[in-house]
Each structure stands twice: as C-alpha cells, then as structure tokens.
Amino acid sequence: MCEHHTPVHPTRTGPPTSRIGRRSLLRTAGVAVAGLAGAGGLGRAAAAVQETSQNGWPAASDLPRNRDFAVDGVLFPSGVAHGAPDVILGYVARQFAATVEPLVDPGCWGFSYRPVTGGTSLSNHASGTAIDINAPQHPYGASGTFTAAQVSAIRAILSHCDGVVRWGGDYSSTKDEMHFELNRPPGAEVDALVQKLGGTPQPPARPTISEGDTGQAVRDAQTLLNQKGGYGLVVDGVFGPATTAAVRDIQARNGLTVDGVVGPRTWAVLDA
Numbered sequence: 506m507c508e509h510h511t512p513v514h515p516t517r518t519g520p521p522t523s524r525i526g527r528r529s530l531l532r533t534a535g536v537a538v539a540g541l542a543g544a545g546g547l548g549r550a551a552a553a554v555q556e557t558s559q560n561g562w563p564a565a566s567d568l569p570r571n572r573d574f575a576v577d578g579v580l581f582p583s584g585v586a587h588g589a590p591d592v593i594l595g596y597v598a599r600q601f602a603a604t605v606e607p608l609v610d611p612g613c614w615g616f617s618y619r620p621v622t623g624g625t626s627l628s629n630h631a632s633g634t635a636i637d638i639n640a641p642q643h644p645y646g647a648s649g650t651f652t653a654a655q656v657s658a659i660r661a662i663l664s665h666c667d668g669v670v671r672w673g674g675d676y677s678s679t680k681d682e683m684h685f686e687l688n689r690p691p692g693a694e695v696d697a698l699v700q701k702l703g704g705t706p707q708p709p710a711r712p713t714i715s716e717g718d719t720g721q722a723v724r725d726a727q728t729l730l731n732q733k734g735g736y737g738l739v740v741d742g743v744f745g746p747a748t749t750a751a752v753r754d755i756q757a758r759n760g761l762t763v764d765g766v767v768g769p770r771t772w773a774v775l776d777a
C-alpha cells in the first residue's frame with residue numbers, strides 16, 4: 506500500500522491543517538453524518554461534516570469520479586475525481602509516461618477509500634486526488650528508485666504544476682515514490698493550474714433521470730443528494746420513491762421546479 510504523510514507537514518502548519526485534522530478525526534471517532542443531521546437544519550448539518558481527505562478535498566466511499574482515467578491505454582483502476590483532479594493528474598500521468606518512463610499495466614492505481622498508511626486521516630486516494638504510477642518498480646518505503654535523469658523529469662512536472670502537486674518521493678519521512686497527489690485544497694491555486702493546462706474542470710455529462718431509472722447516474726445522484734442534503738438514501742442505483750422525495754425536497758429548497766426529475770438544473774445544484 507502506498508502513501509505516508511507526516512502528521513503535520515512542516516510547510517502546512519496552522520489552521521488549514523488542523524481544520525482538516527479535526528474533520529478526519531470526527532470521522533474516525535465514528536461520528537456518522539446521519540447522527541449529526543438530526544441536530545437541526547438537515548442540509549446544513551450534513552454539509553458541515555462532509556468528509557475530507559488529508560489535502561482538504563471531499564472524500565466519500567462512493568465518490569462520483571472518472572472511472573475511465575487512462576493514459577497510453579493503461580487504466581488507473583477506480584479512477585480519479587471529476588473536474589480539476591482529472592485534468593491535473595491527467596497531465597501528471599501523461600507527462601510521466603512521456604518523459605520519465607512508460608506506464609506499466611497493472612501497476613497504476615487511482616481512487617481508494619482508506620486512511621493514510623499508518624495514520625488516521627483519510628488518504629488523498631479517498632478523494633480521488635492522488636494516483637500511484639508504476640507501483641511495482643517504485644514500492645512504498647523505497648527511495649532512489651528513479652535515476653537522476655528521471656528525478657529531473659519529475660521535478661519538471663512538479664515545477665510546471667506550481668506547487669499544486671506533491672510527489673511522495675518528497676515526503677520527509679517514509680518515501681513513496683509511486684505516489685502523486687494534489688497538495689492544495691479546492692480553490693484559486695488549483696483553478697489557475699487547470700487554466701494553465703488548458704483544461705476546463707467540467708462537471709461530468711449527466712443524463713436526465715427520474716423514478717424507474719437505474720444505473721451509475723442514479724448512484725451518483727443518490728450520493729450527491731446524501732452529501733448535499735443528508736437524506737440518508739441507500740446508494741443502490743435504483744431511482745425509487747425515496748430518491749424522488751429527496752429530489753423534490755432539494756428542488757424546493759433551491760427554487761427549482763418541483764417535479765422529481767433530475768435534469769440539467771437539478772444536476773447543477775447537486776454538482777455545485
């Protein structure tokens with residue numbers, strides 16, 4: 506298993522780190538979203554305990570994501586988060602393949618819902634904002650698995666990413682040379698890099714769905730409804746009466762036509 510973060514990274518002390526730490530601890534202490542949601546203001550309470558990974562990105566066991574994330578035909582199983590992480594990690598993986606070494610298959614990994622190795626906070630893999638490249642050649646804990654020329658090529662990739670991407674080979678304690686992750690929370694620095702890379706963090710294309718529909722789009726909607734509104738829906742990919750009721754509720758709260766149909770405007774609320 507990859508990845509190890511020092512408890513408090515030397516360059517990331519202060520409020521953001523401790524805020525993230527507290528949120529993660531809330532989770533590991535077993536405080537369920539549903540348990541807090543009853544405290545009043547269902548939607549607000551649920552939003553307040555949105556899980557985040559170590560880097561401040563939303564994490565979830567059923568995170569909506571690009572499961573087709575692949576470079577040179579090598580699939581990163583489970584993919585990465587839609588939007589900026591997809592654009593940025595796609596750049597990193599393509600550049601790695603072009604300038605460091607070819608990708609091996611199997612050997613590249615994406616999303617994984619789990620704590621940091623040896624720690625309690627959620628791994629950045631749990632928010633779909635980290636990838637592992639050529640794991641067999643660069644095992645967790647090993648250092649010096651790349652030649653000097655390859656390290657220079659990696660440095661060039663990181664430099665182009667303006668500090669938004671961190672390499673596990675730069676961890677201060679246990680090295681993790683297979684591992685690359687977003688090192689900034691959602692915000693201006695990430696947006697600026699996406700713009701620089703020429704990508705637009707588009708939300709995924711969403712089909713219009715309503716009661717009776719089944720499949721991944723329904724699963725995504727149920728996940729997002731739970732995250733945004735704390736509805737406690739079973740994420741089973743089956744659009745039934747409970748899902749319809751949740752959709753109607755969130756539509757009413759957001760001033761939309763209350764029809765129980767998840768179309769472009771309702772998706773926009775869910776994806777916001």
Ligand SMILES: [Zn+2]
Pocket residue numbers: 507508630635636637683684685
């Ligand atoms: Zn990793």
